[in-house]
Amino acid sequence: MxxxxxxxxxxxxxxxxxxxxxxxxxxxxxxxxxxxxxxxxGQGLVAENTLDILLNPFSSFGGLGATSSKEVTLQKKExxxxxxxxxxxxxxxxxxxxxxxxxxxxxxxxxxxxxxxESSIYSKNLQVISKPFNMPWRVADLIYLFSRDRAYCFVxxxxxxxxxxxxxxxxxxxxxxxxxxxxxxxCGNSITVCYGSGCDIVIDxxxxxxxxxTREFPFIDDSTMYAAIFxxxxxxxxxxxxxxxxxxxxxxxxxxxxxxxxxxxxxxIFSLEALDQSxxxxxxSRTSAELASSIYTLRAAADALNxxxxxxxxxxx
Amino acid sequence: xxxxxxxxxxRKKGQLKIQEMAFVLLGVIFxxxxxxxxxxxxxxxxxxxxxxxxxxxxxxxxxxxxxSMPEFRCSSSFSSASxxxxxxxxxLEYFNKTRSIRDKYSVLWESSQAAGVEVQEIYPDKKTYTxxxxxxxxxxxxxxxxxxxxxxxxYGELICKIAKIKIKMIMPExx
Numbered sequence: 001m002x003x004x005x006x007x008x009x010x011x012x013x014x015x016x017x018x019x020x021x022x023x024x025x026x027x028x029x030x031x032x033x034x035x036x037x038x039x040x041x042g043q044g045l046v047a048e049n050t051l052d053i054l055l056n057p058f059s060s061f062g063g064l065g066a067t068s069s070k071e072v073t074l075q076k077k078e079x080x081x082x083x084x085x086x087x088x089x090x091x092x093x094x095x096x097x098x099x100x101x102x103x104x105x106x107x108x109x110x111x112x113x114x115x116x117x118e119s120s121i122y123s124k125n126l127q128v129i130s131k132p133f134n135m136p137w138r139v140a141d142l143i144y145l146f147s148r149d150r151a152y153c154f155v156x157x158x159x160x161x162x163x164x165x166x167x168x169x170x171x172x173x174x175x176x177x178x179x180x181x182x183x184x185x186x187c188g189n190s191i192t193v194c195y196g197s198g199c200d201i202v203i204d205x206x207x208x209x210x211x212x213x214t215r216e217f218p219f220i221d222d223s224t225m226y227a228a229i230f231x232x233x234x235x236x237x238x239x240x241x242x243x244x245x246x247x248x249x250x251x252x253x254x255x256x257x258x259x260x261x262x263x264x265x266x267x268x269i270f271s272l273e274a275l276d277q278s279x280x281x282x283x284x285s286r287t288s289a290e291l292a293s294s295i296y297t298l299r300a301a302a303d304a305l306n307x308x309x310x311x312x313x314x315x316x317x
Numbered sequence: 318x319x320x321x322x323x324x325x326x327x328r329k330k331g332q333l334k335i336q337e338m339a340f341v342l343l344g345v346i347f348x349x350x351x352x353x354x355x356x357x358x359x360x361x362x363x364x365x366x367x368x369x370x371x372x373x374x375x376x377x378x379x380x381x382x383x384x385s386m387p388e389f390r391c392s393s394s395f396s397s398a399s400x401x402x403x404x405x406x407x408x409l410e411y412f413n414k415t416r417s418i419r420d421k422y423s424v425l426w427e428s429s430q431a432a433g434v435e436v437q438e439i440y441p442d443k444k445t446y447t448x449x450x451x452x453x454x455x456x457x458x459x460x461x462x463x464x465x466x467x468x469x470x471x472y473g474e475l476i477c478k479i480a481k482i483k484i485k486m487i488m489p490e491x492x
Contacts, residue, residue: 013334020342024349031353042364090424111428112382138387249421253388253408256415260407264471314470317392 037103047078047097052108055115055128055143067165069173071148072126079122082115082145083107084238086283089249091242093235114239115143116231123147127175129166129230131223136275136302136309137254137317139247142223142239144230152229153179153187155194161222193229201229208296218292220299237291244282244298251276258316266314274301368489372430376461376486379429383436383448383482384465388412388422391468403466403477409436409446423449432458433485436467440479457488 051072081096093115094107114133125148130141157163158180168174184192184199192199202211203225210217210228217228217236228236255272278301281294309316383389384404389412391403412418426434426449434448461484468477 012331013338016335016338024345088424089421092428109428112425140387249418250387252418253411256411257405257407260410261470315392317387 041103041105047074047080047099050074051080051095051126052110052113055110055113055145067129067131067173069127069129069166069175071176072128074124074126077122077124079120081107081120082117082235083119084235084242085109086238086241086245089245091238091245093239093242113143114140114243115145116227116236116239117145118230119232119235121145121147123149125149127177129173129175129226131226133223133243134221134302135243135247135298136306137250139250140243142227142243144226146230148177151177151179151188151190153181153184153190153192155181155184155187155192155199156196157194158182165222203229209292216288216292218288218295220295224295233288237288240291240295241283241285244279244295247279247298248276248283251279254316261314261316264314266312268308268312268314268316270308270312270316271301271305275305277301365489372459372486372489373461375429376431376459376484379431379434379484380461380463380482383434383484384463389436389448392470403468404436404480404482406467406469406478409448409467412448413446419447419449423451427451430487431484432456432487433460433483435483436465436480437483438467438478438480439464442478451487454487458485459488460485 051074077099079098081094081098083094083096085092085094088111090111092109092111093113094109095115096107097105098120127146127148129144131144132138133140133142154160154162163169163180164171166173166175166178167180179187179190181187184194191201193201193203195203195205200212204211208219210219210225212233215233217233219225219228224240227239231239251272254270258268258270258272261268275298278294278298282291282298285291285294384402389404389408391405412422431449432451432454435450436446436448438444462481465480465482466477467480468475
C-alpha cells in the first residue's frame with residue numbers, strides 16, 4: 001500500500017488531498033443547496049409578481065369597460081395563499097406563493113387592488129373577472145379570482161342577469177367553467193349556486209345576502225354579490241372594509257370638489273358627510289351582523305347622494 | 318554522511334511536491350472563483366433585465382390608472398358619454414395644494430415603485446400639479462409619460478387643456 005509510509009504513517013499528500021477534497025465537496029454541495037433554495041424563492045417571487053401584473057389591467061379604476069374577464073394560464077400549477085389586511089390606511093391584499101412548502105416566502109402586498117377570492121388556490125388555470133363598484137360614484141373595480149378547475153353551476157338562473165353577464169349568450173362573457181342548468185341534478189360535481197335553498201351557495205335577494213353553509217355574506221349590489229360568491233368570508237369582510245376606506249378618501253376629494261363648484265356658482269348641496277360616516281361604520285364593524293347593517297346604511301347614503309347629484313345644477317360626479 | 322544526503326534529498330523532493338500541490342490547489346480555487354463570478358454576474362443581469370421589464374410594464378399600467386382613478390377623473394356629467402376621458406383640474410389642484418391627501422395616497426405609489434407622479438400642462442399654460450413626490454429620493458429613476466386632457470368644470474361649460482401625465486419610476490439598481 002503506497003498510502004502507508006515506511007513508519008506506518010499515512011503520507012502527508014493523502015491527508016492533504018482528503019481534507020481539501022472534503023472541503024471542495026462541502027462547498028460544492030453548500031453552493032448547490034443554497035442556489036436551489038434561492039431558485040425556488042425566485043420562482044415564487046416571480047409567480048407572485050406575475051399574478052399581480054396580470055391583475056393590473058383590472059385595477060385601472062374607471063376604465064371604459066363595465067365588466068371584464070380574462071383567462072390567466074400560468075407556466076405551471078401554482079399554489080397561492082391569499083389574505084387581506086387593514087393596516088396602513090388603504091389596507092392590502094397579500095399574495096403568497098406556497099408551491100414549495102419548505103421555502104420561506106415573503107408575501108406580495110397589493111395595495112391598489114381588491115381581490116375577492118378563496119384563501120388558497122392551487123391551479124395552473126385561473127379565471128379573473130372584474131366589475132366596477134359604484135357607491136355612488138365608481139369607487140374601484142372589484143376583482144374576482146378563482147381556479148378554472150372549479151366549475152360553478154347556476155341552477156334555475158336561465159335568463160337572469162347573471163346568465164346575461166357570464167353565460168354564452170351574445171352579451172355574455174362565456175366563462176368556460178360556468179354552467180347554467182334548470183335542475184341541481186344536471187350539475188354533477190360542480191359547486192351549485194341557486195336562489196332558493198339546498199345549493200352550496202344560496203343567493204337570498206329578500207335579505208340581500210349570500211349564504212354559504214353557516215356563513216352569511218351581506219351584499220348591496222351585483223358587484224358585491226359576485227364578490228360574496230367567489231370569496232371566503234374573511235377576505236370578503238376585510239376587502240369590504242378596504243373599499244369603505246377608499247370611499248372615505250374619495251369623499252374627501254369630492255368634498256373639496258363640491259366646494260370648488262360652490263365657488264363657481266353652483267348652489268347644490270351634497271350630503272357627503274352621511275356617506276363618510278356610514279363608510280366609517282363599515283370599517284369599524286366587528287361582527288357579521290354589524291357589517292351587514294353598516295353596508296346597508298352605506299347603500300342608503302349612496303342612494304341619497306345619487307338623488308342629489310341627479311337633481312343638482314352642477315353634477316358632482 | 319550518505320544517509321544524511323539521502324534524507325536531505327527526500328526532504329527537498331517532499332517540499333517540491335507540497336509546493337506543486339499548493340499551486341494546483343490555488344489554480345483550482347481560482348478556476349472555481351472565476352466560474353462562480355461568471356455565474357453570479359449572469360444571474361444578476363438576467364434578474365435585472367426581468368426587473369426592468371417588470372418596472373416598464375408597471376409604469377405603463379400606472380399611467381392608465383392615474384388617468385382613470387376616480388380621485389382624478391372628470392365627472393361623467395362632464396360629457397355626454399357615460400365615462401369622460403379627462404382629468405379634473407379641481408381634483409388635481411386639491412392634491413397639489415394638500416399635503417395630507419398626498420400622504421394618504423403615498424402608499425399606493427410607493428408600492429408601485431414610483432418616485433413621483435405629476436401632471437404638467439403643456440398648452441396653453443405650463444403649470445405642474447404634483448400628485449406624489451417621494452421625499453429625499455435621489456436614486457436612479459426613469460420617467461414615463463402620456464398625454465391627457467385636463468378640464469375645468471365651469472358653470473355649464475367645460476374648459477380643457479392639454480397635459481402630460483409623468484410618472485418617475487425607481488429603477489432596480491438604486492434599491
